[in-house]
Amino acid sequence: MRDEFRADLKTVSQLLVDMAEGVRAAMRQATRALLTADRGAAETVIAGDAEIDEVYRHVEERVFDLLARQAPVASDLRAMITALHVAADLERMGDLADHVAKTALRRHPSPAVPAELRPVFTDMATIADRMAAKIGSVLAEPDADLAAELDRDDDAMDELHRSLFGVLLGEDWPYGVETAIDATLLGRFYERFADHAVNAGEHVVYLVTGETTAG
Amino acid sequence: MRDEFRADLKTVSQLLVDMAEGVRAAMRQATRALLTADRGAAETVIAGDAEIDEVYRHVEERVFDLLARQAPVASDLRAMITALHVAADLERMGDLADHVAKTALRRHPSPAVPAELRPVFTDMATIADRMAAKIGSVLAEPDADLAAELDRDDDAMDELHRSLFGVLLGEDWPYGVETAIDATLLGRFYERFADHAVNAGEHVVYLVTGETTAG
Numbered sequence: 001m002r003d004e005f006r007a008d009l010k011t012v013s014q015l016l017v018d019m020a021e022g023v024r025a026a027m028r029q030a031t032r033a034l035l036t037a038d039r040g041a042a043e044t045v046i047a048g049d050a051e052i053d054e055v056y057r058h059v060e061e062r063v064f065d066l067l068a069r070q071a072p073v074a075s076d077l078r079a080m081i082t083a084l085h086v087a088a089d090l091e092r093m094g095d096l097a098d099h100v101a102k103t104a105l106r107r108h109p110s111p112a113v114p115a116e117l118r119p120v121f122t123d124m125a126t127i128a129d130r131m132a133a134k135i136g137s138v139l140a141e142p143d144a145d146l147a148a149e150l151d152r153d154d155d156a157m158d159e160l161h162r163s164l165f166g167v168l169l170g171e172d173w174p175y176g177v178e179t180a181i182d183a184t185l186l187g188r189f190y191e192r193f194a195d196h197a198v199n200a201g202e203h204v205v206y207l208v209t210g211e212t213t214a215g
Numbered sequence: 216m217r218d219e220f221r222a223d224l225k226t227v228s229q230l231l232v233d234m235a236e237g238v239r240a241a242m243r244q245a246t247r248a249l250l251t252a253d254r255g256a257a258e259t260v261i262a263g264d265a266e267i268d269e270v271y272r273h274v275e276e277r278v279f280d281l282l283a284r285q286a287p288v289a290s291d292l293r294a295m296i297t298a299l300h301v302a303a304d305l306e307r308m309g310d311l312a313d314h315v316a317k318t319a320l321r322r323h324p325s326p327a328v329p330a331e332l333r334p335v336f337t338d339m340a341t342i343a344d345r346m347a348a349k350i351g352s353v354l355a356e357p358d359a360d361l362a363a364e365l366d367r368d369d370d371a372m373d374e375l376h377r378s379l380f381g382v383l384l385g386e387d388w389p390y391g392v393e394t395a396i397d398a399t400l401l402g403r404f405y406e407r408f409a410d411h412a413v414n415a416g417e418h419v420v421y422l423v424t425g426e427t428t429a430g
Contacts, residue, residue: 064296071286081279081299088303169393177395178384184399 005076008066012059012083017139019055019090024132026052026097027193031125033104034186035118037111045101052094059087082207086139089200093132096193103186112182114175120164124190127157131197138204147201157194161187220291223281227274227298232354234270234305239347241267241312242408246340248319249401250333252326260316267309274302297422301354304415308347311408318401327397329390335379339405342372346412353419365416372409376402 026045033042063080066072072080104112113121131153138147164187167173168180241260248257278295281287287295319327328336346368353362379402382388383395 060296064292067282067296068288068292071282073283077279077283081275081282084296084299165396168396173392177388177392180392180395181380181383181399184396185403188400188403 005066005070005072008062008070009076009079012062012066012080013139015055015059015062016083016086016090017136019052019059019087019094020132020136020139022048022052022055023090023093023097024129024136026094027100027125027128027132030097030100030104031121031128033101034112035121035125037104037108039105039108042101042105042108045097046105049094049098053091056087056091059083079207082203085203086135086200089196089203090135093193093196096189096196099189100186103182103189107182112179113186114179116167116173116175117164117183120160120167121186121190124157124160124164124187127153127160128190128193128197131157131194135197135200135204138201142204142207144205147205150198150201154194154198157191161191220281220285220287223277223285224291224294227277227281227295228354230270230274230277231298231301231305232351234267234274234302234309235347235351235354237263237267237270238305238308238312239344239351241309242315242340242343242347245312245315245319246336246343248316249327250336250340252319252323254320254323257316257320257323260312261320264309264313267306271302271306274298294422297418300418301350301415304411304418305350308408308411311404311411314404315401318397318404322397327394328401329394331382331388331390332379332398335375335382336401336405339372339375339379339402342368342375343405343408343412346372346409350412350415350419353416357419357422359420362416362420365413369409369413372406376406 026048029041030045032038033045063083067077067080070076106112131150134146134150134153137143164183168183173180241263244256245260247253248260278298282292282295285291321327346365349361349365349368352358379398383398388395
């Protein structure tokens, strides 16, 4: 029974690692779609979101099945509940990559992001990518220190998010309201992506240490 | 054992009903803060969000405890997983009310929403309130028909959300970029509130009927 639980848990963990990799790839492609007006990249992300959702359903089914068959308690039960939380965060990160791709597509062939905002979105995307990679790593090999780094990444993301508004509200903003609306929503998508990465990381830390971190 | 499970399930359901009522009240107050620049209302919402989060933790603890002690299977296990999903949606709805209140506070004593946008936000808030009320009702007494109404409410919310952009992008928009940014974010907060209400409703329908609805 115990060995069987370990094997099942490993299957669930692998599904989560797959999700994290899928989500990371999706946000990379969505960013490419955004910054280079790459229609194919946008369409790939949008089509691929259903696959991420499908893996999410697999995780839920596996966990449900495992709870029903094995009735785990204590740390094993905690691992199952944690898997559900992490899967939900990853699924939402996939949605946010999809939103970025859709924004890029809506403005295609024009770029959704004007030249003045390319540096801040490039930096936001770099942090988002780093955070998604760390989620994949801590899921493959739990590491509370690495998970804790996500908080610092998130601080950097928040700082970029503030600087984005600085540009939008500058006296020399030449692009009008529509571009400001797109940039506002895009900024929020990257910032929420980072928030969910932090949440997922906190759940993994909780799994490893049994302690919640201050949110 | 079975009676004990019923009693525990009832406790969890009551916590969810409490959360739904708390979230509904929070969004009502946040809307008042937004539309009447009511500082006290905004502060009440922001202070109250910790209470909603606290009830969320209680639900999680109860469910964890119940899974560990009683090892429910089949529909009882499904009820427990559903409770976790619904609680997560409600917690997030509370966050969104908090975001609306914070936006109101950031512009206080100026109104965050100019006169031209008051009608659309009034309508969005009315739908949000109706949806939160329905979640409370279906949790207190599962009703798949009522839950299904949430989809139609959400369509109305999406329509209002589109009309909001229509106003912002109109040629005669006189308020500049900062007000447009606030309105964009506020629109998203109400729209996401409605999305989470739909999710919560779908989970309750699933609990009642065993069938997922098309998302």
